[in-house]
Amino acid sequence: IAGITQAPTSQILAAGRRMTLRCTQDMRHNAMYWYRQDLGLGLRLIHYSNTAGTTGKGEVPDGYSVSRANTDDFPLTLASAVPSQTSVYFCASSDGESGTDTQYFGPGTRLTVL
Amino acid sequence: GQNIDQPTEMTATEGAIVQINCTYQTSGFNGLFWYQQHAGEAPTFLSYNVLDGLEEKGRFSSFLSRSKGYSYLLLKELQMKDSASYLCAVRDSNYQLIWGAGTKLIIKP
Numbered sequence: 275i276a277g278i279t280q281a282p283t284s285q286i287l288a289a290g291r292r293m294t295l296r297c298t299q300d301m302r303h304n305a306m307y308w309y310r311q312d313l314g315l316g317l318r319l320i321h322y323s324n325t326a327g328t329t330g331k332g333e334v335p336d337g338y339s340v341s342r343a344n345t346d347d348f349p350l351t352l353a354s355a356v357p358s359q360t361s362v363y364f365c366a367s368s369d370g371e372s373g374t375d376t377q378y379f380g381p382g383t384r385l386t387v388l
Numbered sequence: 389g390q391n392i393d394q395p396t397e398m399t400a401t402e403g404a405i406v407q408i409n410c411t412y413q414t415s416g417f418n419g420l421f422w423y424q425q426h427a428g429e430a431p432t433f434l435s436y437n438v439l440d441g442l443e444e445k446g447r448f449s450s451f452l453s454r455s456k457g458y459s460y461l462l463l464k465e466l467q468m469k470d471s472a473s474y475l476c477a478v479r480d481s482n483y484q485l486i487w488g489a490g491t492k493l494i495i496k497p
Contacts, residue, residue: 316486
């Protein structure tokens with residue numbers, strides 16, 4: 275693995291189903307993030323984690339949950355999917371320490387909820 | 389509220405220069421980022437400004453004026469591969485990134 279990987283690449287899901295989007299990074303970054311990207315809107319932060327064992331809510335957390343059991347993995351769970359959660363989901367990570375603290379993005383998961 | 393404004397779309401000619409503007413109103417300021425995003429792909433980091441002035445990186449330069457809440461990304465010697473969306477993001481007082489909706493740049497031969 276080099277960088278950040280996300281799975282699945284795309285998914286079509288029936289409303290009401292539970293879904294977990296996976297994110298793994300091999301850069302030993304402390305901080306990880308989940309964003310959603312919708313047409314005409316900027317990236318919106320769903321949840322974040324500054325370090326393993328801690329998580330926080332972003333701008334649009336409702337309907338989503340996360341966990342950070344270790345440094346590398348940061349899964350995002352939709353407990354009961356709704357059509358408004360149709361979006362492209364990006365996971366990102368940063369080292370959380372340097373002044374720039376640049377975020378690096380995974381390739382994204384395109385999710386359609388019907 | 390927090391707000392990042394960028395033009396929705398711009399068109400430029402191959403070999404020319406284009407300037408993409410970004411204005412922001414945020415609760416606090418801890419740096420401004422520009423990212424490039426090709427269609428169907430992830431955003432990739434281009435530049436970071438935290439102090440006023442111009443940062444140059446090859447064909448790309450980014451300018452910041454904190455007093456005016458303003459930045460621009462300057463792309464020189466445009467190539468067809470520069471056709472992409474360019475995202476402006478500001479790190480606020482909570483150290484979270486606030487993102488603009490992006491500017492779609494179309495390069496014509």
